[in-house]
Amino acid sequence: MIGLLPDRLYRDRRIAWAAFGVLAVLLIALPFLVEAGLGRTWVRILDFAMLYVMLALGLNIVVGFAGLLDLGYVAFYAVGAYFYAILASPQFGLHLPFWVLLPMGAGIACLFGVLLGAPTLRLRGDYLAIVTLGFGEIIRIFLNNLNAPVNVTNGPQGINMIDPVRLGGHALTRPIELFGVQISGPHAHYYLFLGLTLLVIFAAIRLQHSRIGRAWAAIREDEVAAEAMGIHTRNVKLLAFAMGATFGGLGGGLFAAFQGFVSPESFTLMESIMILCMVVLGGMGHIPGVILGAVLLTMLPEALRYVGPLQQELIGRVAVDPADLRMLLFGVALVLVMLFRPQGLWPSPVRARELHPDNPDQVRQEQESLYDAER
Amino acid sequence: MDVLLQQLINGLILGSLYALVALGYTMVYGILELINFAHGEIVMVGAMVSVSVLVALTAAGVPVALALPLALAAAVVVCVVTGVLVERVAYRPLRNAPRLAPLITAIGVSIVLQNLAMIFWGRQYLSFPPVIEVQVYAVLGATVSNIQILILVVAALTMGGLLLLVNRTRLGRAMRATAQNREVAGLMGVDVNRVIAATFIVGSALAAVAGLLIASYYGIAHYNMGFILGLKAFSAAVLGGIGNIPGALLGGLLLGVIESLGAGYIGDLTGGFLGSHYQDIFAFLILILVLTFRPSGLLGERVADRA
Amino acid sequence: MTPSAERDGGGEPLLAARAVTKRFGGLTALSEVSLTVQVGEIVGLIGPNGAGKTTLFNCFTGLYHPSAGTVHLEGRPLAGLKPHAVAALGLARTFQNIRLFANMSVLENVMVGRHVRTRAGVLGAVLRGPRTRAEERSIRERSLDLLDRVGLGGRADQLARHLPYGDQRRLEIARALATEPKLLALDEPAAGMNHTETAALKGLLETIRERGVTLLLIEHDVRLMMDLCDRVAVLDYGRKIADGPPEQVQRDPAVIEAYLGAGAA
Known part of the structure; x- marks a missing residue:
């Protein structure tokens, strides 16, 4: 784990180990602290936060590392979720094991990423955004309608009673007693998700500081120069897309097993935009920032539930439904962040400069690098 | 009854509505190279305002001949104000930022407009009041209603007006110059900021007209009608050649016809595997295919000239 | 063997362009330009602004595809190859309007250049197994070494955008060298440099040649070109009007005409 630290921390390994020790204890104790302080629902919210961290880190590879705007990311999430739901539920009476289906679902999502990316990745930035958005919608339309003539997705009703995650014969949804401690379903999922999230973080960090990660950054900075330096830009962009899709598919499988239920409702464009917000709000390309963004944006809507009682207290009635307010606030936050803090809440020191609008040079270069559209 | 002809008529009417909305996308793109994501929401605002005003006026006993123009005027005013505000707040500060930034603020603005509308008007559908008595005419085995004819006429007049504005007036010339090359136009004495504002004004006014017509076409208005509509209209603009005004007209009409025919025949084409509820897929398929294989669209110049 | 090699006599040329024409719509930017570069040579390309020098570079490096004519590198046709494939074959370039990865560190810029030679x-x-780790280490070491060679050893951790102009030009050279080119094409490497920097650049380019890299450069600094180049080709209005040893080209009436004509107009 030491290898993940910035260079200056190499110097004092003891401090590093101590910091890791504290962090580890904190992460292990977190669900119990949260349950004691805020209640069992918040442990579930914590689980979702972990899930969104994985998704946001996946999208961050595409948007933050490689600089490609993907507005249809939720499609890959949907593919992963439905793949698991269809093969591990009463829908077809199939109950294939979770640990086989999870990687397969991620693989299928990866395949979808390649299929979508191959023809479209030569498009300039905003066109790519629109095409991915269209793709996301197409997937959703199919999920909604593939209940006839053969009932594959069960249409708008979605698929119910999906098999839970099993660890050595034990269904993770059931409470279990370990070392004298009662571990509930949400708690158990927290540890599972935490483990996988750490793996995803690990992979993302290693990717960023690798030959491939440098190639992504080069493409983001100046595609023409990257190509001239021998980077097969189309393939390398496709790789980013495929990696992002894989993480999306992984998240989808976990979501289906955790929730026990999937329907097209969970995979709307808004969901894509939400994940994009996490990346942008946190700090594109900066892994700690993206994690922060995902956790914040998962918690925020839940916290906004308290806006109802708050209104009651302040003005004597609930003037605006908190659920309505929540998306409004998202929209406002998106605009404000782009206007006043385009680099996000916790940007990487480098990206901060790059996304700042007062930089005509950058814009010029970006526009010049669009020569691909000629072909 | 002639099914093909009927689908064609329906498609043309639907297409003229798409074209009206597509014009707004194409005009802004032509000048700013920005996908004004919020445009669909402006159409929604136009629909909601015109329907509410119409309901209020007819309830107050104002005659239809007066209530309709008033509703339209109200929609135009609200849409124009919204459009100009959006440009000032969300786009203008980012004019020199990387492309990603205004695209994201545009998405943000869409979400804001949609949710404001939901809070203001509620989640339920607003129905278009039955102010015009529907009459149906038979044409060569197909039918067409007086409302459909009215939609077609208003859409055609509006588009004709726009073409005159763009091709025959000083403002239009300034718009075309700015679309060609913003910097040069600025050097030649064109006030680029004013032209851009004017573009948003005209586009939003078109959106208001489209909003009213669409509400009357479907008989309802709803706070989240704008997004899919906007996407489809954008697809239409891309199909015709984004930035190209005749292209938006052609693309809109074509998309309407394709959707209408597609929805009618998709069942037969796929042996019953896919039904008419896949209608929405055509716009996105067209979008992806056009952008992938001919990004300049049907009438567009080579994109490279712009890039 | 390409046909032009026989004509030039001295073995197979590294780069052979034959009758390259490039049209943009109605405009002919290059008209039947032929040029050969032998292994180990330093060839200069000069001409008034807008003569088509950079366009020719773009045709060599796959950024443009010639409307007519052929380009061969070591006898291999470059027709239809994308820039990355051209780079893989051993032709690297720098850009007239410096195109560094501005927000990456100086070292990372050079490391990106190693991409095409690593796996x-x-x-x-x-x-990150042993093989990857060894590869990363060699990428880093070679890149640091290249930075030392161009005189940027002390600046490895700075952002490329923070370098002074002359250093940015040298960083572009280091980045291009990292791709292990056989032919290095430099587009105005001395532009914006002062006299001392230009002199240092001349030294650098000579060492690069000594290490076995052939050089083709566009440059306006006539003095540098005369001192450095074995051979100079002159473009004017998209046509090649002269090609030969510097002193001969300098006396060529057509060249004098082109430059004076351009100056007078």
Whole structure:
């Protein structure tokens, strides 16, 4: 784990180990602290936060590392979720094991990423955004309608009673007693998700500081120069897309097993935009920032539930439904962040400069690098 | 009854509505190279305002001949104000930022407009009041209603007006110059900021007209009608050649016809595997295919000239 | 063997362009330009602004595809190859209007240049086994070494955008060298440099040649070109009007005409 630290921390390994020790204890104790302080629902919210961290880190590879705007990311999430739901539920009476289906679902999502990316990745930035958005919608339309003539997705009703995650014969949804401690379903999922999230973080960090990660950054900075330096830009962009899709598919499988239920409702464009917000709000390309963004944006809507009682207290009635307010606030936050803090809440020191609008040079270069559209 | 002809008529009417909305996308793109994501929401605002005003006026006993123009005027005013505000707040500060930034603020603005509308008007559908008595005419085995004819006429007049504005007036010339090359136009004495504002004004006014017509076409208005509509209209603009005004007209009409025919025949084409509820897929398929294989669209110049 | 090699006599040329024509719509930017570069040579390309020098570079490096004519590198046709493939074959370039990866560090810029000669993929990156680690180490070492060679050894951790102009030009050279080119094409490497910097650049380019890299450069600094180049080709209005040893080209009436004509107009 030491290898993940910035260079200056190499110097004092003891401090590093101590910091890791504290962090580890904190992460292990977190669900119990949260349950004691805020209640069992918040442990579930914590689980979702972990899930969104994985998704946001996946999208961050595409948007933050490689600089490609993907507005249809939720499609890959949907593919992963439905793949698991269809093969591990009463829908077809199939109950294939979770640990086989999870990687397969991620693989299928990866395949979808390649299929979508191959023809479209030569498009300039905003066109790519629109095409991915269209793709996301197409997937959703199919999920909604593939209940006839053969009932594959069960249409708008979605698929119910999906098999839970099993660890050595034990269904993770059931409470279990370990070392004298009662571990509930949400708690158990927290540890599972935490483990996988750490793996995803690990992979993302290693990717960023690798030959491939440098190639992504080069493409983001100046595609023409990257190509001239021998980077097969189309393939390398496709790789980013495929990696992002894989993480999306992984998240989808976990979501289906955790929730026990999937329907097209969970995979709307808004969901894509939400994940994009996490990346942008946190700090594109900066892994700690993206994690922060995902956790914040998962918690925020839940916290906004308290806006109802708050209104009651302040003005004597609930003037605006908190659920309505929540998306409004998202929209406002998106605009404000782009206007006043385009680099996000916790940007990487480098990206901060790059996304700042007062930089005509950058814009010029970006526009010049669009020569691909000629072909 | 002639099914093909009927689908064609329906498609043309639907297409003229798409074209009206597509014009707004194409005009802004032509000048700013920005996908004004919020445009669909402006159409929604136009629909909601015109329907509410119409309901209020007819309830107050104002005659239809007066209530309709008033509703339209109200929609135009609200849409124009919204459009100009959006440009000032969300786009203008980012004019020199990387492309990603205004695209994201545009998405943000869409979400804001949609949710404001939901809070203001509620989640339920607003129905278009039955102010015009529907009459149906038979044409060569197909039918067409007086409302459909009215939609077609208003859409055609509006588009004709726009073409005159763009091709025959000083403002239009300034718009075309700015679309060609913003910097040069600025050097030649064109006030680029004013032209851009004017573009948003005209586009939003078109959106208001489209909003009213669409509400009357479907008989309802709803706070989240704008997004899919906007996407489809954008697809239409891309199909015709984004930035190209005749292209938006052609693309809109074509998309309407394709959707209408597609929805009618998709069942037969796929042996019953896919039904008419896949209608929405055509716009996105067209979008992806056009952008992938001919990004300049049907009438567009080579994109490279712009890039 | 390409036909032009026989004509030039001295073995197979490294680069052979034959009758390259490039049209943009109605405009002919290059008209039947032929040029050969022998292994180990330093060839200069000069001409008034807008003569088509950079366009020719773009045709060599796959950024443009010639409307007519052929380009061969070591006898291999470059027709239809994308820039990355051209770079892989051993032709690297710099850009007239410097195109560094502005927000990456100086070292990372050069490390990107190693991409085309290294292999590690996604799996290698995540697992970081011994082979990947060795590769990363060699990428870093070679890149640092290249930075030392161009005189940027002390600036490895700075952002490329923070370098002074002359250093940015040298960083572009280091980045291009990292791709292990056989032919290095430099587009106005001395532009914006002062006299001392230009002199240092001349020294640098000579060492690069000594290490076995052939050079083709566009430059306006006539003095530098005369001192450095074995051969100079002159473009004017998209046509090649002269090609030969510097002193001969300098006396060529057509060249004098082109430059004076351009100056008078």
